[in-house]
Amino acid sequence: MSCAPGKPCHEGLLRRRALAALGLMALIFVALSAASFTDSRGQVVPAAVSYASFDAVEGKRVFQSYNCMGCHTIVGNGAYLGPDLTKLYGNVGPAWIEAFLPSAGKWPTSGAVRLRLQDAAVAAESGTDSIEAYLEKYPAAAERINRRGAHATLMPNLPLSATEIGHLVAFLKYTSEMNTEGWPPTPKVDGLTFPQATPHPVALQASLAPAATALPAAVPGADSELALGAQLAEDNGCTACHATDTERLVGPGWGGLYGSTTTLADGSTVTADEAYIAQSMLEPDARIVAGFEPGAMPSFADLLEPDQVTAIAAYIRSLGESAP
Numbered sequence: 520m521s522c523a524p525g526k527p528c529h530e531g532l533l534r535r536r537a538l539a540a541l542g543l544m545a546l547i548f549v550a551l552s553a554a555s556f557t558d559s560r561g562q563v564v565p566a567a568v569s570y571a572s573f574d575a576v577e578g579k580r581v582f583q584s585y586n587c588m589g590c591h592t593i594v595g596n597g598a599y600l601g602p603d604l605t606k607l608y609g610n611v612g613p614a615w616i617e618a619f620l621p622s623a624g625k626w627p628t629s630g631a632v633r634l635r636l637q638d639a640a641v642a643a644e645s646g647t648d649s650i651e652a653y654l655e656k657y658p659a660a661a662e663r664i665n666r667r668g669a670h671a672t673l674m675p676n677l678p679l680s681a682t683e684i685g686h687l688v689a690f691l692k693y694t695s696e697m698n699t700e701g702w703p704p705t706p707k708v709d710g711l712t713f714p715q716a717t718p719h720p721v722a723l724q725a726s727l728a729p730a731a732t733a734l735p736a737a738v739p740g741a742d743s744e745l746a747l748g749a750q751l752a753e754d755n756g757c758t759a760c761h762a763t764d765t766e767r768l769v770g771p772g773w774g775g776l777y778g779s780t781t782t783l784a785d786g787s788t789v790t791a792d793e794a795y796i797a798q799s800m801l802e803p804d805a806r807i808v809a810g811f812e813p814g815a816m817p818s819f820a821d822l823l824e825p826d827q828v829t830a831i832a833a834y835i836r837s838l839g840e841s842a843p
């Protein structure tokens with residue numbers, strides 16, 4: 520295209536303007552591309568987050584390998600069956616998550632959280648080693664314990680190892696520290712009360728059922744000790760790992776344990792009497808049941824008084840006795 524002869528011609532000017540605009544765009548494009556390669560501009564990155572000796576990047580792998588996102592949302596992705604996990608760490612703290620994940624079939628009690636605080640690394644990450652201070656610092660943990668502690672959850676019990684749990688907590692710590700600009704939003708309830716805000720009906724029924732009916736009163740007058748033992752076993756989180764029948768959970772079931780012959784990991788056998796059961800609580804690694812790993816059960820030596828140990832042992836005895 521060229522200008523008609525004798526007419527005023529602006530073609531050169533227009534072309535120069537177009538080229539200048541194009542040059543400016545190209546410059547902006549190059550500058551922004553360069554900026555995208557710079558560091559994360561204050562946003563936290565997984566490589567910078569650690570939890571005790573565990574790693575957030577590894578935690579993401581564990582999260583993916585168990586397909587947690589098949590049920591949970593996190594940082595805006597995932598499914599809606601379970602609650603959003605993005606900010607959970609900051610709300611409930613590491614000790615609560617550590618108590619929940621190994622036995623997710625039941626909501627942790629304060630005893631189970633207190634037990635996790637016995638671990639120096641968990642206490643350091645929590646910023647406290649006393650359960651009272653912990654529940655004050657993490658009111659969402661206190662709320663979960665009060666509303667649901669020891670009741671059944673809708674989350675499946677996954678076979679997570681202690682290392683996998685550590686990595687998962689590191690990953691949840693990372694997402695919790697991310698600046699998500701307010702995501703997930705807090706639901707506005709406007710004073711309405713939701714039935715979902717009360718314990719799950721199944722859990723409620725279980726809690727309403729009189730706990731003592733399952734316990735045969737072996738000796739007259741012993742009912743209150745058995746009830747105390749049952750209560751202590753629940754409060755201390757034992758029942759998260761031990762079934763009251765013979766089912767294997769994290770540890771062996773207690774049904775029929777008393778008086779039975781237990782085979783140990785070293786091939787020897789022992790009669791499960793009062794002393795053996797007491798030692799299992801105080802020095803769990805002294806004698807390991809065949810088929811289990813040492814270190815899986817924590818020691819309760821600093822948590823239980825001698826008469827509490829006796830009450831729990833009596834309760835275990837009430838769950839069925841094998842003839843010697």
Ligand code: HEC
Binds near residue numbers: 582585600601672675
């Ligand atoms: C099959 C679905 C499913 C899978 C898979 C699943 N969860 Fe859950 N999870 C749930 C449900 C449902 C709940 C809520 C339980 C309830 O309300 O009783 C839950 C609750 C939780 C909670 C407590 C949340 C809170 O706000 O109290 C945590 C933590 C959690 N899950 C972590 C995980 C992790 C980590 C994984 C993967 C290793 C995982 N979940 C895999 C369904 C699932």
Ligand code: HEC
Binds near residue numbers: 759
């Ligand atoms: C984190 C899971 C966990 C918790 C919590 C736990 N245990 Fe255990 N327990 C285990 C495992 C795993 C074993 C088997 C390995 C061993 O012998 O140490 C076991 C073994 C035992 C045994 C020996 C069982 C047998 O068949 O010989 C007894 C008794 C016992 N635990 C009682 C208790 C009591 C009482 C509590 C609460 C005060 C408790 N446990 C809390 C995991 C746990």
